[in-house]
Amino acid sequence: MGARRTTERDRAIAGLRGFHQEAASFRQALRGYERALERICRRLEQGEALHEVMRKIGVGDLRADLADRLAQFEAARHRMRAACFRMSLAEGLSIGEIARLWGISRQLASRLVHEALDDPGSPARSARREGNGALPPRLRAMIESRALSKHHH
Numbered sequence: 001m002g003a004r005r006t007t008e009r010d011r012a013i014a015g016l017r018g019f020h021q022e023a024a025s026f027r028q029a030l031r032g033y034e035r036a037l038e039r040i041c042r043r044l045e046q047g048e049a050l051h052e053v054m055r056k057i058g059v060g061d062l063r064a065d066l067a068d069r070l071a072q073f074e075a076a077r078h079r080m081r082a083a084c085f086r087m088s089l090a091e092g093l094s095i096g097e098i099a100r101l102w103g104i105s106r107q108l109a110s111r112l113v114h115e116a117l118d119d120p121g122s123p124a125r126s127a128r129r130e131g132n133g134a135l136p137p138r139l140r141a142m143i144e145s146r147a148l149s150k151h152h153h
Contacts, residue, residue: 008087015083021075029069036062078112085109085118148153 036057043053081102088098100108 008083008090011083012080013086015080019076019080022073026069026073029066033062033066082112085113089113093128138153 040053085098093112099106
């Protein structure tokens with residue numbers, strides 16, 4: 001069991017570090033978006049037409065880049081939680097205790113624990129599942145439509 005706990009600990013640490021890195025990257029993308037919004041407001045205050053300002057700023061690319069960063073952030077958060085939940089389970093916590101610890105419903109904790117247990121060693125399957133399910137459908141559709149528009153240009 002000790003080797004298994006080490007494996008769970010390693011996964012939890014990797015998940016936490018990955019989420020930390022994605023949080024920093026997302027924060028940097030948000031700062032860039034904030035700077036762009038400030039430039040847009042200044043130009044509008046100077047009387048420029050909105051559509052001209054948006055074209056100059058490249059609002060479509062900014063929006064798509066931010067949506068991509070958000071998707072990566074959410075996928076990393078999902079991986080981190082699943083790894084931490086699995087480690088907590090290995091340490092003897094119940095699903096109810098995990099749910100209370102993280103301030104989420106028992107149903108969500110159960111789903112995340114079972115996802116982690118169903119596929120403990122396949123990063124490819126895990127990444128595919130998270131890519132399809134970690135984001136709200138509307139945001140996922142925005143990202144997918146952006147990817148399609150890149151291929152058509």
